[in-house]
Amino acid sequence: MLSFIPRKLLQVTATALSTATLVWGQVSSNSSFDVLDYVDPFIGTSNGGHSFAGASLPFGMAKAVADTIGENQAGFAYDTTNVTGFSHMHDSGTGGSPSLGNFPIFVHPGCPSDALDKCTWQQSDRAVLWTPGSPNAHPGYFSISLQNGIHAEMTVTNHSALYRFTFANASMESLSPVVLVDLMDLPQSRTNGTASVDPSTGRLSGNGTFNPSFGIGSYDLHFCADFKGASVRDTGVWTNNRAGVGQTSVSLTSDGSNTPATLSAGAFTRFHAPTANNTLLVRVGVSFISVEQACFNAENEQPDFDFPGTVSEAENTWRKKLDSFRINAEGVSSDLQKVFWSGMYRAMISPQDYTGENPLWQSDEPYYDSYYCIWDSFRGEHQLLTLADPLSQSRMLRSLVDIYRHEGYLPDCRMSLCKGYTQGGSNADVLLTEALLKNISDIDWATAYEAVVKDAEVEPANWNVEGRGGLTSWKTLNYIPTDDYDPYGVGLHTRSISRTVEYAYDDFCIAEMALRLGHQSDYEKYSQRATNWQNMFKADQKSFIGIVNTNFTGFLQPRYPNGTWGYQDPIFCSPLLSFTSCYLNANGHETYEGSAWLYTFFVPQDMAALITRLGGPSAFTSRLSYLHDSGLLYVGDEQAFLTVFQFHYAGRPALSAERTHFYIPTQFNTSTSGIPGNDDSGAMGSFAVLSMMGLFPVHGQDVYLINPPFFKEISIQNKATGKVATIKNINFDPTYKSIYIQSARRDGEPWTKNWIGHDFFYEGGVLELELGSKESSWGTRDEDLPPSMSGR
Ligand SMILES: *[C@@H]1O[C@H](CO)[C@@H](O)[C@H](O)[C@H]1NC(C)=O
Ligand SMILES: *[C@@H]1O[C@H](CO)[C@@H](O)[C@H](O)[C@H]1NC(C)=O
Numbered sequence: 200m201l202s203f204i205p206r207k208l209l210q211v212t213a214t215a216l217s218t219a220t221l222v223w224g225q226v227s228s229n230s231s232f233d234v235l236d237y238v239d240p241f242i243g244t245s246n247g248g249h250s251f252a253g254a255s256l257p258f259g260m261a262k263a264v265a266d267t268i269g270e271n272q273a274g275f276a277y278d279t280t281n282v283t284g285f286s287h288m289h290d291s292g293t294g295g296s297p298s299l300g301n302f303p304i305f306v307h308p309g310c311p312s313d314a315l316d317k318c319t320w321q322q323s324d325r326a327v328l329w330t331p332g333s334p335n336a337h338p339g340y341f342s343i344s345l346q347n348g349i350h351a352e353m354t355v356t357n358h359s360a361l362y363r364f365t366f367a368n369a370s371m372e373s374l375s376p377v378v379l380v381d382l383m384d385l386p387q388s389r390t391n392g393t394a395s396v397d398p399s400t401g402r403l404s405g406n407g408t409f410n411p412s413f414g415i416g417s418y419d420l421h422f423c424a425d426f427k428g429a430s431v432r433d434t435g436v437w438t439n440n441r442a443g444v445g446q447t448s449v450s451l452t453s454d455g456s457n458t459p460a461t462l463s464a465g466a467f468t469r470f471h472a473p474t475a476n477n478t479l480l481v482r483v484g485v486s487f488i489s490v491e492q493a494c495f496n497a498e499n500e501q502p503d504f505d506f507p508g509t510v511s512e513a514e515n516t517w518r519k520k521l522d523s524f525r526i527n528a529e530g531v532s533s534d535l536q537k538v539f540w541s542g543m544y545r546a547m548i549s550p551q552d553y554t555g556e557n558p559l560w561q562s563d564e565p566y567y568d569s570y571y572c573i574w575d576s577f578r579g580e581h582q583l584l585t586l587a588d589p590l591s592q593s594r595m596l597r598s599l600v601d602i603y604r605h606e607g608y609l610p611d612c613r614m615s616l617c618k619g620y621t622q623g624g625s626n627a628d629v630l631l632t633e634a635l636l637k638n639i640s641d642i643d644w645a646t647a648y649e650a651v652v653k654d655a656e657v658e659p660a661n662w663n664v665e666g667r668g669g670l671t672s673w674k675t676l677n678y679i680p681t682d683d684y685d686p687y688g689v690g691l692h693t694r695s696i697s698r699t700v701e702y703a704y705d706d707f708c709i710a711e712m713a714l715r716l717g718h719q720s721d722y723e724k725y726s727q728r729a730t731n732w733q734n735m736f737k738a739d740q741k742s743f744i745g746i747v748n749t750n751f752t753g754f755l756q757p758r759y760p761n762g763t764w765g766y767q768d769p770i771f772c773s774p775l776l777s778f779t780s781c782y783l784n785a786n787g788h789e790t791y792e793g794s795a796w797l798y799t800f801f802v803p804q805d806m807a808a809l810i811t812r813l814g815g816p817s818a819f820t821s822r823l824s825y826l827h828d829s830g831l832l833y834v835g836d837e838q839a840f841l842t843v844f845q846f847h848y849a850g851r852p853a854l855s856a857e858r859t860h861f862y863i864p865t866q867f868n869t870s871t872s873g874i875p876g877n878d879d880s881g882a883m884g885s886f887a888v889l890s891m892m893g894l895f896p897v898h899g900q901d902v903y904l905i906n907p908p909f910f911k912e913i914s915i916q917n918k919a920t921g922k923v924a925t926i927k928n929i930n931f932d933p934t935y936k937s938i939y940i941q942s943a944r945r946d947g948e949p950w951t952k953n954w955i956g957h958d959f960f961y962e963g964g965v966l967e968l969e970l971g972s973k974e975s976s977w978g979t980r981d982e983d984l985p986p987s988m989s990g991r
């Protein structure tokens with residue numbers, strides 16, 4: 200029965216090669232087009248999007264921005280008023296508490312009456328209003344004006360930030376800038392820290408011990424700040440709101456109980472008025488290794504304090520990075536183009552490349568961090584990176600395998616060198632499997648396989664931060680029971696439904712990997728476990744909204760260890776009922792950040808079996824439409840992504856195309872609140888790009904569901920093979936009334952399947968989609984549907 204692997208696909212590639220190998224240079228590129236004009240880093244910076252607005256290189260460690268008071272998970276948020284400082288490292292789009300933001304610097308143009316004690320020092324007191332309308336950002340650059348007359352600009356290299364502060368009132372007699380550094384971070388998690396100042400050069404340096412924003416443990420970080428453009432007047436240290444000249448170092452220790460201290464303190468350098476252009480340059484290096492390495496990073500990467508040069512190098516790096524995709528945007532609004540390119544940009548901010556900066560182990564492998572979280576990024580972001588930057592994707596997965604080697608488990612979330620919280624399954628299993636299916640290079644598959652099998656077999660002592668819980672039940676009862684008996688490890692005994700469907704899917708992916716690597720009996724074992732979702736399917740369960748019966752029967756429901764059904768209202772944890780009760784809280788429920796309604800659709804391994812369970816294609820289609828129309832679905836959380844396209848499995852690809860346009864641009868647009876939820880390290884941005892690109896990847900599989908792109912034509916160059924894949928809309932209609940595929944041709948030959956494999960991108964080719972204004976019979980037959988485990 201379990202004949203999932205689409206062998207037929209592999210045979211198509213020979214023709215593809217002979218008819219359509221385009222060279223990237225021949226793909227039309229609009230010479231007056233600068234992709235950076237279409238990246239708006241402010242998208243998603245208000246209303247809880249938490250996108251990082253500041254300066255970063257692709258996957259860079261240094262990320263400089265102004266830190267604000269408010270929802271400052273990523274430092275700056277548009278819906279704020281006050282800046283508390285400028286810091287050099289951030290995460291993007293995360294939920295949880297604010298991340299990083301260590302060692303902020305702050306600048307006073309001078310102190311009132313030239314008295315240090317009349318300046319404000321500590322975090323909350325020194326906050327200054329920013330000038331509305333002043334923030335300006337593009338890839339590699341951020342600027343903002345403050346009401347104290349300072350115009351602050353910033354740019355970065357991989358491990359250092361460069362700030363240029365311009366003082367508005369040139370003739371101000373009291374201009375004697377004070378630059379302070381605070382041993383603080385955004386979540387105020389510091390325990391110990393030391394700040395020092397060198398009285399001769401003004402150099403500020405130091406270290407601190409901090410906590411991760413969504414995980415356990417602590418990390419040490421170091422910084423090193425140097426100056427150019429003004430001479431040193433005097434130096435000293437400060438604590439709370441008092442400062443004094445002469446001391447060269449201040450140390451803060453906690454009582455050893457690991458309780459974060461909220462005391463704001465640090466060192467400062469005071470300058471004479473700047474010598475040229477009223478500007479002062481501040482260069483800050485960061486390192487997880489040592490102060491020396493932080494200084495070296497800065498000196499090595501920015502020897503000249505060359506602000507314009509650093510900006511233009513960052514811009515060029517981004518232009519090159521964003522050049523895997525080319526679109527013909529004829530007729531398409533510049534706003535939609537911005538949704539597309541900005542989404543791609545945000546997908547390339549994290550994970551962050553900390554290679555050479557990992558103090559935890561010695562290795563020749565790359566080390567990436569801020570997988571924040573894989574629970575989010577396994578549903579789109581890594582699929583986009585597989586297309587746009589397969590070489591970075593390879594390095595990220597090698598790093599995951601190396602984390603397994605040294606920590607004993609793959610992470611489901613990781614930040615700041617620490618283990619992050621697992622929200623559901625062990626979804627790195629999905630990423631690794633997909634990488635194998637998609638020919639991602641240079642991965643040690645034997646170790647990768649060992650790692651995913653450990654997830655499935657060996658329960659860790661603390662499964663809140665790695666692996667899976669309830670594995671004994673999983674193997675014996677074949678579901679995760681509510682109120683489980685599990686003395687084998689410690690973890691949050693909630694989410695029995697969502698963990699069951701995720702574990703089942705993870706096991707399906709492990710089965711695929713086992714098959715490819717020749718582990719036949721494992722393949723059979725994990726394929727069997729992949730059917731475990733059925734054990735929580737309660738066939739007679741109904742769902743009411745208020746007192747109205749929705750008429751849909753059969754939902755996932757909790758089950759006790761003795762097999763008896765429990766009950767959770769199928770709409771519970773949806774926007775219609777107790778939406779915010781379903782996080783990682785101790786009194787959490789049976790589904791995580793979503794309802795049983797939603798999780799009942801999470802069977803990507805066997806949609807055919809699910810459709811049968813739900814009463815056949817027509818009943819399935821009505822139910823899926825109802826999910827989208829009723830308010831039960833929140834598209835701002837990543838589990839929603841696949842449901843936009845699952846109509847394909849019921850032979851209704853036209854409805855997937857309709858839904859895409861239903862959500863874009865109404866939920867994904869160019870406003871600062873233009874994403875529906877936390878961006879989650881670019882997950883929302885990736886969804887927009889993949890939806891607009893047309894071919895939507897089913898995570899964990901070698902399957903892209905075919906939809907018409909939002910553009911007349913789009914070409915993607917695979918940077919690993921150099922090959923070019925082009926998708927063309929024939930009869931393209933930029934008003935999006937003709938969004939229905941009438942017929943398709945791949946390299947000139949009819950293509951009737953409503954999906955395509957990754958070989959299209961790997962080998963290159965041309966997919967032509969003829970569009971019309973009505974749903975057609977294309978892609979609707981049983982043999983046209985995407986693969987399912989149980990076959991069809
Ligand atoms: C070429 O780029 C310019 C500037 O972005 C734009 O105005 C024009 O519409 C583009 N032309 C096409 C065919 O995309
Ligand atoms: C912002 O700064 C202004 C001016 O210093 C101050 O009055 C206000 O209380 C601050 N607001 C916040 C939220 O800190």
Ligand SMILES: *[C@@H]1O[C@H](CO)[C@@H](O)[C@H](O)[C@H]1NC(C)=O
Nearest residue numbers: 308346347348349367368371
């Ligand atoms: C700068 O100068 C202008 C005009 O003299 C004055 O209105 C403004 O308050 C000054 N700004 C600062 C921050 O001192």
Ligand SMILES: *[C@@H]1O[C@H](CO)[C@@H](O)[C@H](O)[C@H]1NC(C)=O
Nearest residue numbers: 256257258259356357500552
């Ligand atoms: C920055 O890091 C990337 C890898 O993440 C690397 O490819 C690039 O060369 C680095 N840039 C510089 C200037 O070293």
Ligand SMILES: *[C@@H]1O[C@H](CO)[C@@H](O)[C@H](O)[C@H]1NC(C)=O
Nearest residue numbers: 392393405406407408419420
């Ligand atoms: C921080 O620096 C101080 C002073 O140099 C040193 O004693 C301390 O061990 C350092 N802490 C860390 C975590 O590196």
Ligand SMILES: *[C@@H]1O[C@H](CO)[C@@H](O)[C@H](O)[C@H]1NC(C)=O
Nearest residue numbers: 390391408417452453455457
């Ligand atoms: C902070 O420093 C104190 C005193 O040196 C030490 O006992 C404690 O373990 C340190 N805490 C951390 C989290 O490093």
Ligand SMILES: *[C@@H]1O[C@H](CO)[C@@H](O)[C@H](O)[C@H]1NC(C)=O
Nearest residue numbers: 427428474475476477478506
């Ligand atoms: C001052 O500004 C001018 C014009 O922008 C520039 O050419 C010059 O290099 C700047 N000087 C310094 C020291 O930054």
Ligand SMILES: *[C@@H]1O[C@H](CO)[C@@H](O)[C@H](O)[C@H]1NC(C)=O
Nearest residue numbers: 743744747748749750751825
């Ligand atoms: C459920 O079915 C009944 C009987 O066919 C119908 O009257 C009712 O409108 C349906 N409810 C919904 C929410 O569609």
Ligand SMILES: *[C@@H]1O[C@H](CO)[C@@H](O)[C@H](O)[C@H]1NC(C)=O
Nearest residue numbers: 682759760761762763764765
């Ligand atoms: C099964 O366990 C549940 C919860 O402990 C209990 O309420 C129920 O009565 C049990 N059912 C049977 C048949 O023992």
Ligand SMILES: *[C@@H]1O[C@H](CO)[C@@H](O)[C@H](O)[C@H]1NC(C)=O
Nearest residue numbers: 865866867868872873874875
């Ligand atoms: C833009 O997206 C946001 C977030 O999804 C949404 O609330 C808003 O209504 C959208 N704006 C427009 C003009 O569609």
Ligand SMILES: *[C@@H]1O[C@H](CO)[C@@H](O)[C@H](O)[C@H]1NC(C)=O
Nearest residue numbers: 212636637638901957958961
């Ligand atoms: C994987 O690589 C092989 C060998 O180069 C190629 O024939 C095949 O089409 C590729 N498959 C995919 C899915 O990329």
